[in-house]
Amino acid sequence: MSGHRGVVSRRGPQPTGSYPHAHIQGRMVWVTAQAGRDPGTGELVEGGMEGQLDRAISNLEAILDECGSSLDRVIRTQVMYTDPADVEAMDAAYGRRFKAPLPVRTSWGVKFLAAEPGPEMVRVQIDCVAELNRGL
Amino acid sequence: MTKDSTITIKGAPEPRGPYVHARQHGGLVYVTAQIGRDPKTGDFVKGGFEAEFNQAIDNVEAILKAAGSALDRVVKAQIEFVDEGDLDAMNRIYGERFHQPLPARTSFGAAFLWKGAKVQIDCIAALE
Numbered sequence: 001m002s003g004h005r006g007v008v009s010r011r012g013p014q015p016t017g018s019y020p021h022a023h024i025q026g027r028m029v030w031v032t033a034q035a036g037r038d039p040g041t042g043e044l045v046e047g048g049m050e051g052q053l054d055r056a057i058s059n060l061e062a063i064l065d066e067c068g069s070s071l072d073r074v075i076r077t078q079v080m081y082t083d084p085a086d087v088e089a090m091d092a093a094y095g096r097r098f099k100a101p102l103p104v105r106t107s108w109g110v111k112f113l114a115a116e117p118g119p120e121m122v123r124v125q126i127d128c129v130a131e132l133n134r135g136l
Numbered sequence: 137m138t139k140d141s142t143i144t145i146k147g148a149p150e151p152r153g154p155y156v157h158a159r160q161h162g163g164l165v166y167v168t169a170q171i172g173r174d175p176k177t178g179d180f181v182k183g184g185f186e187a188e189f190n191q192a193i194d195n196v197e198a199i200l201k202a203a204g205s206a207l208d209r210v211v212k213a214q215i216e217f218v219d220e221g222d223l224d225a226m227n228r229i230y231g232e233r234f235h236q237p238l239p240a241r242t243s244f245g246a247a248f249l250w251k252g253a254k255v256q257i258d259c260i261a262a263l264e
Contacts, residue, residue, distance in 0.1 A: 075159050075166055076159065083218070087250060091153040091154060094154050095154035098154055100143060101142045101156070102155050102156045104159050104258070105154075105169070106168065106214065106256070106258045107250070108216045108246040109246050109247040111247035131161065
C-alpha cells in the first residue's frame with residue numbers, strides 16, 4: 001500500500017482537536033495518543049490509573065482494528081502519566097493488554113494531561129506505532 | 137516480507153516492566169528508553185546526572201549493537217530529563233557520544249521519570 005491518509009473511527013472517542021485517530025503511511029499506522037475516555041459518551045472512565053489505561057488501550061485497539069492492525073502488531077508505545085505513585089498500576093494494566101511480541105516503550109511523567117469535565121483527572125495517555133496486517 | 141523481531145539482551149538493564157529492549161522492523165530498530173541503570177546490578181549508577189546519562193547511552197549502544205546497528209546510525213533520539221539545571225551537561229555529554237551524521241533530536245523536561253531517574257533516552261536507528 002502506498003500513499004498516506006488520516007483515519008477517524010466511530011469506535012474511538014471523537015477527536016477534540018485538529019487530529020485524526022490515526023495516520024496510515026506505507027505499511028505503518030501512527031495512532032494519536034488516547035486517554036481513558038469512553039468512545040460512546042466521551043467521558044473519562046472510573047478506576048484511576050488502571051481503569052483509564054485499560055480503556056485507553058481499548059481505544060487504541062479499536063482504532064488499530066479500523067486501520068487493519070491490532071495490538072500484537074504494535075512496535076512502539078509512548079506512555080505519559082501524571083503521578084509517580086501510579087507506576088506499578090500502569091505496568092499492571094499495560095501488562096494485561098500487551099503480550100509477546102512486546103513493543104518497545106518510552107514512558108515519562110508529565111505535569112498535566114488534557115482537561116476533562118468532572119472531578120476525575122486524566123492520569124495517563126498512550127500512543128503507538130504499529131504495522132498493518134500482512135494481507136493489507 | 138519485512139523482518140520483525142524483539143531483542144532483549146543481558147548487556148543492558150533487565151526490563152522492569154512489560155517491554156523489550158528493541159524491535160527490528162522495516163530496516164529500522166526501535167529502542168526502549170534507557171535510564172542510567174547498571175546492566176550488572178540493575179541499580180542506578182552513582183555520580184548524578186552525568187553518570188546516569190552516560191550509562192543510559194551505554195545501554196542504548198549495547199542494545200543497538202546487539203540489534204545490528206550503532207550510535208552512528210541513529211536517525212532520531214528522544215531525551216527526557218527532570219532538572220533544567222542539567223541542560224548544559226545533557227548537551228555536552230550528548231555531543232561527546234553522538235557524532236556525524238547527527239540524529240534528529242527531541243528533548244524536553246519531564247515532571248518525573250521512573251523511580252527517580254534524572255534522564256532517559258530512546259532512539260530509532262537504521263540497521264546495518
